[in-house]
Amino acid sequence: MSDAAASRRFSIGLTGGIGSGKTTVADMLQARGAALVDTDLIAHQLTAPGGAAIPAIRAQFGDAFLAADGAMDRVRMREYVFTEPTAKARLEAVLHPLIRSETERAAAEAKGTYLVFVVPLLVESGSWKQRVSRVLVVDCSEQTQIRRVMSRSGLSESQVRAIMAAQASRLERLAAADDVIDNDGDALALVPQVDRLHALYASLAAAHD
Numbered sequence: 001m002s003d004a005a006a007s008r009r010f011s012i013g014l015t016g017g018i019g020s021g022k023t024t025v026a027d028m029l030q031a032r033g034a035a036l037v038d039t040d041l042i043a044h045q046l047t048a049p050g051g052a053a054i055p056a057i058r059a060q061f062g063d064a065f066l067a068a069d070g071a072m073d074r075v076r077m078r079e080y081v082f083t084e085p086t087a088k089a090r091l092e093a094v095l096h097p098l099i100r101s102e103t104e105r106a107a108a109e110a111k112g113t114y115l116v117f118v119v120p121l122l123v124e125s126g127s128w129k130q131r132v133s134r135v136l137v138v139d140c141s142e143q144t145q146i147r148r149v150m151s152r153s154g155l156s157e158s159q160v161r162a163i164m165a166a167q168a169s170r171l172e173r174l175a176a177a178d179d180v181i182d183n184d185g186d187a188l189a190l191v192p193q194v195d196r197l198h199a200l201y202a203s204l205a206a207a208h209d
Ligand code: ATP
Pocket: 016, 017, 018, 019, 020, 021, 022, 023, 024, 025, 120, 148, 149, 152, 183, 184, 185, 186, 187, 188, 190
């Protein structure tokens, strides 16, 4: 555990590649009593109509990146970020401080046996690993990721592969993990794994808090 994490409430950083099953596992932990803080959801809310990031996005990128309802135009922004080298850093400079403060606010209010931060890009973002007590990686093969994301989103295989290529590799994620859930099997195979980790986290939280 890092010093920063030690001074705070016991917390899990839950991560995994696109389509690995982060939301599925997070929901199962929540059903057992964990408190969830979903950084993706927070990012969506910040860029929704009236969201706190919208004025800065307008100032930084212009009205062309806002949809008719006033939300950030996510499709347009994603295409831009893939083609314009500086766009990703500019968008992150707008979003990351807001995500951080909103995440801390949600964490301070969260009830539950322990905290679970759902952070898709935890391994890529450096600082998150210091923020949490343990890193939980939801792992599955690349073939499984591609199949799940294609059937859920209608993206093509090459589009899914492009998103995966912009994320940490499976091995990089596993190297950062304290705990791993294997999600190559069916949903039932998750139950004993989630039960075991929940029991571990509940006892570590009781000893820590
Ligand atoms: P994203 O990174 O895209 O937000 P995620 O990591 O949160 O995805 P989920 O949304 O939990 O992943 O899962 C992706 C899709 O795969 C969902 O449609 C989910 O219902 C399905 N899925 C997840 N795990 C399993 C499983 N073990 N068996 C069958 N389907 C699964």
